[in-house]
Amino acid sequence: MxxxxxxxxxxxxxxxxxxxxxxxxxxxxxxxxxxxxxxxxxxxxxxxxxxxxxxxxxxxxxxxxxxxxxxxxxxxxxxxxxxxxxxxxxxxxxxxxxxxxxxxxxxxxxxxxxxxxxxxxxxxxxxxxxxxxxxxxxxxxxxxxxxxxxxxxxxxxxxxxxxxxxxxxxxxxxxxxxxxxxxxxxxxxxxVGIESAVLRADGSKADLLLLPGGGSRNPASGDSQKNGLHYIKMAGAETFKLAVQMMSEAAVQAIQEAGLRQEDIDLFVPHQANVRIIDAIAKRLKLPAEKVFVNIQKYGNTSAASIPIALCEAVDAGKVKRGDKLLFVAFGGGFTWGACVTEWFGPVDAYRQKSLVGRLQRELEQRLEEIVNR
Known part of the structure; x- marks a missing residue:
């Protein structure tokens, strides 16, 4: 880019x-x-x-x-x-x-x-x-x-x-x-950087995965608690099927928009929802097991936290180096789904030294602002 x-x-x-x-x-x-x-x-x-x-x-x-x-x-x-x-x-x-x-x-x-x-x-x-x-x-x-x-x-x-x-x-x-x-x-x-982002949604499937209580439609009350409206509800079979299909399609599109081929992906870091979903998507994308990062066995489905947690563990384990092309995919309530391709950059020690003047200028501006606002 x-x-x-x-x-x-x-x-x-x-x-x-x-x-x-x-x-x-x-x-x-x-x-x-x-x-x-x-x-x-x-x-x-x-x-x-x-x-x-x-x-x-x-x-x-x-x-x-x-x-x-x-x-x-x-x-x-x-x-x-x-x-x-x-x-x-x-x-x-x-x-x-x-x-x-x-x-x-x-x-x-x-x-x-x-x-x-x-x-x-x-x-x-x-x-x-x-x-x-x-x-x-x-x-x-x-x-x-x-x-x-x-x-x-x-x-x-x-x-x-x-x-x-x-x-x-x-x-x-x-x-x-x-x-x-x-x-x-x-x-x-x-x-290098974030090379593509494909984001999709289908609100007609909202009732297949939701937490119905606590909002303006079903505010917290004795009845909402009694009726279990503050618990996650999910139609598992339908969600599984759509998750595999939609994430696979989004992944292919994100790879294409990044100007890459599927074999160019160095590491696949999927949303950790279910290992069978992960395996099914990897199979559709023809990605070998060594290119797929999985840690669901330790943390379960942490929803919006699952990809960044998995990314952190992958980097810390030495599975990611500068220039590697990473593929992220996810699927969740809404339904929402998407995929992203990023070329890994990582720490910028040398760059940080070059930006020292800019940081000092920013700190000076903030101190002046504090003085003015006293």
């Missing part, structure tokens, strides 16, 4: 320390059904480690502990990403948080993170595209940079979905986990 580009220069993630195994989920399901007076048929309702692993690939997931929220996990991931980028909070021009489980309806989780980090120069926005949120955020960050609105964007994907799980429903309660992943995206004249 000629001209100004958007490159990822920092990355970091955080997951809560509390591990919840498949056996733990099995016990929660049994306890919940017993409390509700629901019968359990061992033959039909068996939900043990083998059952969950075979159908999802998940062995365990992380649940947020007391005092942990989407904002607090996001701030921890963000600090790690900024450290990797060699930047401070005051270097951030804009903060984007992709989440379906914000701390509040308002103010935005991004505003809470801005305050926690001390990033008082940054504009903020929350973005809700469910599991596809991080990819939508990448596209928005890229647009802000190319438009000249921002030079440094902090993008976070984070979720605390464990607090919206019905442990009487094995179709959803076995899937989700909590965590946060963050990347720093900067303006650059480098030839």
């Amino acid at each position: 000629a001209g100004l580009n958007a490159v990822i220069t920092g990355w970091g993630f955080y997951v809560p320390p509390r591990r919840v195994t498949n056996t733990d989920i099995e016990h929660l399901l049994l306890e919940t059904r017993q409390k509700r007076g629901q019968s359990v048929d061992p033959g039909r309702d068996l939900t043990n480690d083998a059952w969950i692993t075979e159908r999802t690939g998940i062995k365990e997931r992380r649940f947020a502990g007391e005092g942990e929220f989407t904002s607090t996990m996001s701030a921890k991931a963000a600090r790690r990403a900024l450290e990797r980028a060699g930047l401070g909070p005051r270097d951030i021009d804009f903060i984007i948080v992709a989440t379906a489980s914000p701390d509040y309806l308002f103010p935005s989780t991004a505003a809470l993170i801005q305050n926690e980090l001390g990033a008082n120069r940054a504009g903020v926005i929350d973005l809700e595209a469910a599991c596809t949120g991080f990819l939508y955020g990448l596209a928005v960050a890229r647009g802000l940079i190319i438009a000249g609105t921002a030079r440094t964007v902090l993008l976070v994907g984070a979720e605390t979905l464990s607090r919206f799980l019905d442990f009487g429903d094995r179709g959803t309660s076995v899937l989700f986990g909590d965590g946060a992943g963050a990347v720093v995206i900067e303006a650059s004249n480098a030839s």
